[in-house]
Amino acid sequence: MADFSLSSVPDLPLDLWVGGVERAASDGGRFDVLDPATGKVVASVANGTVDDAMACVEAADAAAASWAATAPRERAEILRRAFELMTERADEIAHLISLENGKALPDARGETAYAAEFFRWYAEEAVRASGTVMTAPSGANRILVLQQPVGIAVLVTPWNFPAAMATRKIGPALAAGCTVILKPASDTPLTALLMAKVLADAGVPEGVVSVLPARRSGAVVSAMVHDPRVRKLSFTGSTEVGRVLLKEAADQVVNCSMELGGNAPFLVFEDADLDAAIDGAMIAKMRNAGEACTAANRFYVHADVAEEFSSRLAERMRALTVGPGTADDTQVGPLVNEESAAKVDELVRGAVSAGARVVLGGERPDREGFYYSPTVLLDVPRGADILGEEIFGPVAPVLTFTDEDDAIAMANDTEYGLVSYVYTRDLARGLRVSERLDAGMVGLNRGLVSDPAAPFGGTKQSGIGREGGHEGMLDYMESKYVAVSW
Template identity: 75%
Template sequence: MTLSTELSTDLFIGGKSVAASDGSRFDVIDPATGQSIATVADASVADAIAAVDAADNAAPGWAALAPRQRAEILRRAFELMTERAEEFAQLITRENGKALPDARGEVAYAAEFFRWYSEEASRITGSVATAPNGANRILVVREPVGICVLVTPWNFPAAMATRKIGPALAAGCTVVLKPASDTPLTALAMAALLDEAGVPPGVVNVIPGRRSGAIVSAMLHDPRVRKLSFTGSTEVGRLLLRESADHIVNTSMELGGNAPFLVFADADLDAALDGAMIAKMRNAGEACTAANRIYVEASVAPEFSRRLAERMAALVLGPGLEDGVQVGPLVNQDAVDKVSQLVSDAVDNGARVLLGGQVPERAGFYYEPTVLVDVDPESALLREEIFGPVAPIVTFQTEDEAVRLANATEYGLVSYVYTGDLARGLRVSERLESGMVGLNRGLVSDPAAPFGGVKQSGIGREGGHEGVLDYTESKYIAVAW
């Protein structure tokens, strides 16, 4: 998949590649070098409405298609993505910066959403029951919610798209995908793949654009749009919820996280370190599920901290496409500046640097893998998403203290718990205020499981059977026979 010959960098509307209506384009930057690798059409409000028009025109035919036919198209998309996994991985690394092994893992995960929802397409069932008074039957059917606006982030440009497109198409919905402007190329490649898989024109439309607020707002105020699925920051999620209120648009929100990683003294430290490396360093820490706050029982904290620093020191930092690189650059300069500020603030408030803590002198947007100890529990580093390769460690004495520290946040996406006591593990898991828990496991994401948070980490679930139900409406029919 070479950018110059195979991948269109125009908008994808109604099954065709089209230029932005006003001719605007923007650069896509390689985080490893800071240099432009492509220019992409910059969608306007007019383009967004054209995409809604295309989705509206395609909606009746797609909804009427037999579930098995929709399933076969999604299955073909899975097969094509699997066949072209390496091309997709390299494209993701070029525009996102993540190390190639991480990109390969993302592609495999992303493809699985097409396979899972190809299987779920024919399992969207209703129900029939007798009314309690016996007067009639209660017939409940599930119908497609309608035209969906999908807004995806830059950190997983393939997986966040397939996690929304898969269930939407399985349910019989048509979609307009607005990808992050840092990573539009993967989304455009996805559009071409779905077209090849047999998705009819207008069912999937992709509109990259820098004018995100204006174009998403315009779509949310079009009465034909009935669903918004957004993955991104809590701050932007709040704004989109307000926008969605004007037309009472059905919303799914996968928002920010501030994941605690709890290590009790009875845990298998080798397993806990393995889990910490996955939960913290997958995608160089640029994940809403990343371990943001590491709480370790005081008696084992020195050993855990030392060994974590040793493991992180062994990681190879560099351009994601280079052999052997395990930690690529962050996505842009703003990301580097934010991480630097959070670390500096923590150090100013008494944190001690065991490893890293610096921006290396090289082209691109890099930050060194970093381990901090003696972190003030009130520091900004523990209140905000780090979104970088920084592991702050705080000690605790008791189970109650660990739970209190873990829950002391407005977020509630995922938590991690390591302990050798199963009863304690389940007890603590129930007490943690998060939508997901990794119990003695540093990775929770699975296409077959419901992914989502509580508190200000979101509304609704993606993945699993719940994920497809989020793209349906229940219709109740009262009938007697």
């Protein structure tokens, strides 16, 4: 799509989407959305207020009973139609993601396809909210268990996957029979607003879906989770913010799902297929320029192959084309904002000061926009700050090991437990190590774990609950037990 601009999406809402109706913010406020490739304004959208948040809750409450009573097959057909509409509009959605997020078009196209799959998967799952019936062990009665929608759900999504994180929450919530209010990241509200339009075109009734862009995120989310009609909060974002929201949700004992930070280790043993390991590292590290909670953050490579692995990884990363996300030949786009680029630069400088050796990159390129050069660091000292934080950029710090137990101990030495990656030709070792890694997901000889049909989530401070798979819909349902005799 040459010369993409917002005029290429004429039906894109730029105001609030309150229960299926586009409207201005109650105080008339707006905020700007920037192109990370230039730092320039590409759009202005309505800036939701607490009053607007309450209007969204009102709309969700008014539609809740009828949507919960809607036949599962009817909900499924609407979700299936949403999948088809996203597929038909895939190119413009990808370009819109690139424009506001900065990610390269190949990544944006991949995200669009991945995002659409959540609507297709939950179209299939909507009719499978199975209950159970059994005889009580005493024989006195039957135990009947029903699955019912949890209620109004507030969905808070991050900027790094503006389409996929929205559909990963909206899909199971609608399949379960919940009405929803989506609060997208203020860096990337445009994709979320287009998702609202897609869902409306697919037949979602008024009131079932609201989208509330707002710079005052804390105030509007707090107001909603303190409304007794709201019974679910699903958040994807940093562990720091997740802790705050869990405290907020405790006041009304709101059901919470939290997909929080990650610090993924990538283990390469001496017997690994290095071709496969390099391919996997390029996916696990460079997908979305490293701006992913699943991104490989720490590379632990056996000393026998560390030099070769690092040099080959640097060679592959050096060959990547850096540029605006919307350009057809770009493979690595800018980071989302100036704060992100500055943080990556600070982490790399700290590692180098501590003794790390720069194999590739290590600096911000001299150009406008929020870029950071693809970077490989070798001999990173244990304890360096870059190993304890999510880098969220195209930087691969490499450490060496010689002992399996030591590698596992280093991999587990973090408060996070989202995903780990393991490369070895020895299947017994691979499974043994996978069992010992304290993470909710493991990529064994694979650099990509995300799949709409699989339960996505972590251990420790990487979150609570699972998204995707059958479990993802159950997170939006409550089990009701009926004791009955017949």
